[in-house]
Amino acid sequence: MNCVDDKLKEELLELSRYIYDNPELGYEEYKASAAHAALLEKHGFQVQRGYLGIETGFRAEYVKGEGATVAYLSEYDALPQVGHGCGHNIMGTLSTGAAIHLKEHMGDSHGRIVVIGTPAEETDGAKVKYSKDGAFDDVDVALISHPFCANVKSGISFALKALRFEFFGRAAHAAAAPEKGINALDACISTFVNIGLLRQQIVPTARIHGIIKDGGTAANTIPEYACAEFYVRATSKSYLENLAERVCACARSGAEASGAELKITEFETGNDNLLTNRALQECLCRNLAKVGITDIEEAGEANGSTDVGNVSHVCPTIHPSWNIMAPGEVYSTHTVEFREATLRQPAKDALMVNVCAMAMAGKEILDDPELLAEIKREFAEAVAND
Ligand SMILES: [Zn+2]
Numbered sequence: 001m002n003c004v005d006d007k008l009k010e011e012l013l014e015l016s017r018y019i020y021d022n023p024e025l026g027y028e029e030y031k032a033s034a035a036h037a038a039l040l041e042k043h044g045f046q047v048q049r050g051y052l053g054i055e056t057g058f059r060a061e062y063v064k065g066e067g068a069t070v071a072y073l074s075e076y077d078a079l080p081q082v083g084h085g086c087g088h089n090i091m092g093t094l095s096t097g098a099a100i101h102l103k104e105h106m107g108d109s110h111g112r113i114v115v116i117g118t119p120a121e122e123t124d125g126a127k128v129k130y131s132k133d134g135a136f137d138d139v140d141v142a143l144i145s146h147p148f149c150a151n152v153k154s155g156i157s158f159a160l161k162a163l164r165f166e167f168f169g170r171a172a173h174a175a176a177a178p179e180k181g182i183n184a185l186d187a188c189i190s191t192f193v194n195i196g197l198l199r200q201q202i203v204p205t206a207r208i209h210g211i212i213k214d215g216g217t218a219a220n221t222i223p224e225y226a227c228a229e230f231y232v233r234a235t236s237k238s239y240l241e242n243l244a245e246r247v248c249a250c251a252r253s254g255a256e257a258s259g260a261e262l263k264i265t266e267f268e269t270g271n272d273n274l275l276t277n278r279a280l281q282e283c284l285c286r287n288l289a290k291v292g293i294t295d296i297e298e299a300g301e302a303n304g305s306t307d308v309g310n311v312s313h314v315c316p317t318i319h320p321s322w323n324i325m326a327p328g329e330v331y332s333t334h335t336v337e338f339r340e341a342t343l344r345q346p347a348k349d350a351l352m353v354n355v356c357a358m359a360m361a362g363k364e365i366l367d368d369p370e371l372l373a374e375i376k377r378e379f380a381e382a383v384a385n386d
């Protein structure tokens with residue numbers, strides 16, 4: 001496969017720059033999704049806008065004969081204040097670029113190339129709904145790669161549940177008639193104490209962290225209402241389910257001790273943990289080597305949660321990172337410095353070689369049914385054991 005030609009190169013840089021100049025928050029990415037869709041359409045893809053009921057989501061497809069389905073996932077939401085501080089302008093462009101480049105170099109290969117535009121990664125990620133609603137049911141592999149200050153293999157992320165505990169007691173004058181009150185804040189504090197003790201008995205990779213959102217209105221009134229919110233995280237879905245249940249038990253016992261009523265809800269959409277498909281990652285690494293990228297680091301411990309995790313439970317998925325920096329430059333994501341780096345020459349060069357490698361990896365999947373069978377075997381095992 002040849003390198004990205006000058007025309008496509010120009011179109012991709014324009015797309016990344018346009019999205020940079022027009023940062024849009026999650027589910028408001030009207031300009032960004034329209035720009036991706038227009039470029040894909042121009043290159044012969046069939047585009048469904050407002051895919052599965054999400055206005056700023058889309059699905060683009062190019063079909064040539066019968067064969068496997070390779071999906072590239074595109075993100076394009078920005079952050080408040082820092083705009084594209086996470087680099088999703090160039091990140092989505094990589095996926096759309098890879099799909100177009102693969103289409104242009106299909107040769108004798110056959111199968112289906114898909115781009116799924118997935119809004120709101122930074123907040124209430126659309127991939128959760130898309131995974132639930134069948135967007136990936138006909139997808140054989142899903143690829144997405146995040147800009148970063150190093151090339152890093154796809155690793156793991158935390159499965160996440162966002163739990164809200166509301167305690168309902170009874171107000172009373174705290175000095176005149178404390179015995180008439182039911183202290184909702186006591187229930188809330190007991191919950192924190194119980195969870196603090198629970199932390200001793202959980203695996204070191206799990207996380208429980210929370211705040212008190214409402215703890216009463218005045219020190220001389222027994223609080224009739226209190227509210228706490230917790231994130232519970234674990235590196236496997238089954239452990240998370242179990243741990244979340246134990247955290248809820250902490251709240252139930254706090255409520256029982258104080259006599260308050262308890263209401264438990266999820267205040268944000270949770271995420272599944274990322275199950276990296278190693279065979280798919282190795283396929284990408286082989287193709288990155290062909291374009292000269294060999295300095296690829298192994299992934300570290302889980303350090304956050306992503307809606308790509310949900311995709312990885314319904315089809316074989318990878319979510320590695322690619323280096324957009326000049327040698328020695330290290331900026332963390334969600335900063336102005338990171339955002340600016342997406343416009344500089346090293347990022348532009350990195351975009352083109354990564355487009356090429358992601359496209360070649362897609363072609364390898366289309367051309368090699370045995371590799372795909374191996375990827376699927378690994379996937380089935382990973383889901384069963386999670
Ligand atoms: Zn981010």
Ligand SMILES: [Zn+2]
Nearest residue numbers: 086087088146
């Ligand atoms: Zn990001």
